[in-house]
Amino acid sequence: SQQGEEDPQALSIQEGENATMNCSYKTSINNLQWYRQNSGRGLVHLILIRSNEREKHSGRLRVTLDTSKKSSSLLITASRAADTASYFCAWMDSSYKLIFGSGTRLLVRP
């Protein structure tokens, strides 16, 4: 498989709680990106973190990157029912291919 791993595979939380998703990848990267996919739709880009950055924020999203461990995490704070979706990490390798992880299905219960 081209993918790395994401965990958990599925996550169910109550509205208002925080959601944390983890991603591990296998190669050297130029950047790492997180995408969201609603059922039956294409993926939508959320946030990009470059290989020389360690943390990045965008609204309720916080992304960390540890290149020594080849891992990243996405934190969604104060979750809402509308955050229910699948979330994918993706890393751009040295040949500028964007490879996707296996995804985390997030359910936010109202």
Add this chain to the structure above:
Amino acid sequence: DAGVIQSPRHEVTEMGQEVTLRCKPISGHNSLFWYRQTMMRGLELLIYFNNNVPIDDSGMPEDRFSAKMPNASFSTLKIQPSEPRDSAVYFCASSFGNSPLHFGNGTRLTVT
């Protein structure tokens, strides 16, 4: 901009038939990607183009699959002959340089 446009949204065909999936990238984008998504294998990169030239087709599963990009505003992914194991959602995405990808809404292919 209308975003990345894929057609058809759904395709149901019989084994052995030729299938052509179409994609119109966002105007001005110079990279185009074809991905396949299944429950078992997740999102797989099949092929990507830069400035209409195929750069890496190592993800194309077999010779039955072919992709073209005759100009900057159109690409096709063809499967001939199709097989039931080709059933999946096929996504096209475009970008400018190394910027994040913009995805279409996909074509759901069912081969019976």
